[in-house]
Amino acid sequence: VKVTKEKASENRRELVRAAGRLFRQHGINGVGVADVGKAAGLTHGAVYARFPSKQALAAEALAEGTRQIVALMRSSVAHPTIEDYLDFSLCKRSRDNLAGGCPLTASGSEIARQGKIVSRAFAEGFEELARAIQEVLSDDSDYATVRERALTIAAAEIGTLIIARAVARAAPRLSDEILTASRRVLGEIGGE
Amino acid sequence: VKVTKEKASENRRELVRAAGRLFRQHGINGVGVADVGKAAGLTHGAVYARFPSKQALAAEALAEGTRQIVALMRSSVAHPTIEDYLDFSLCKRSRDNLAGGCPLTASGSEIARQGKIVSRAFAEGFEELARAIQEVLSDDSDYATVRERALTIAAAEIGTLIIARAVARAAPRLSDEILTASRRVLGEIGGE
């Protein structure tokens, strides 16, 4: 069942897209290779024709997903400030949209237990996010460099979203409170 | 093979302890019920004689583990400041000690996919951590309440550790840099 070269590379792209969506929703370990294949209208065999392993697919899906969400954040408003970025990331819509959100947040604590290729993709994705944040920070702080503040805000954003999601079902009030608090306090770091 | 009542409750405690250690190290979904039983010197059947499900065991292990690490942090120095807490949490020792560390950090993004009992245990654990932090914060900020700053610092600490661990294998330099940056910047929020 060979297919057109165009169809083949579209299938490959679709596999990465489906993998990203499913891995974000259910975690990397919570999704089978067959599930990814099926979501792309293919079988698990098609995955192994394109990727050497599930890890390789996960790494590519992580990289692609991060690139997309950072691009979306960058273009969310015309001349974004750190407050715009915080509003974009730390809101209920973002919290409740696991499948369409940031892979760094969706898979965070899972990464330490994945292979080195996944860790590498994660590190590069995090650097990209931190760079985007750094570009909108003012440079006039006297206690920390822009890079230090950008790294801290990036990590804090991810932590905030992870916690807000973790407690959402059992303590929805607390979840909202955390989002609001972080948006406010991190805004102060960024605005100084 | 009935055992002494004392031995029985010691076995139960040991199951919770072993579960906590293993779940932190490999993730909740990365450890089987049989693994937990074996680590406590028992079989998987013994787990089900004591806990209605793996979820219930995970919830109890999460609660117990958080209680212990917060207590340890509180008593790490005589009259702790926020800087002491940050030094305690955001260091290489802490990052590299997955099994002995904080369950909130080890399981963070996994929790949104667990049952409600696990989410509840997580929420209570996070409240405990935030309360401990709040107690060492000064009250003289004009832009945010102590509670807001405590919630933000707690979430940021967890996010920082998760990222530092995720990138540790592929980008050790970046991992160290993140720890240092967060310790510095979060200290400023706490000290204002």
Next chain:
DNA sequence: TGTACATCAGTGAACGCGCGTTCACTGATGTAC
């Protein structure tokens, strides 16, 4: 204190199921003539 026996902590086989990966195969594509 000694004996008989009910209790129940813990055992281990069995359940149905899904996992990642391999590989012999299929059949449409696209190329060589």
Next chain:
DNA sequence: TGTACATCAGTGAACGCGCGTTCACTGATGTAC
């Protein structure tokens, strides 16, 4: 432009394995006499 055939994208059976949970059973404990 038409035909023959090599290529290779994708299929699906099979591999060995581990999962959470149930349940009939075992045998030491601890109680009633």
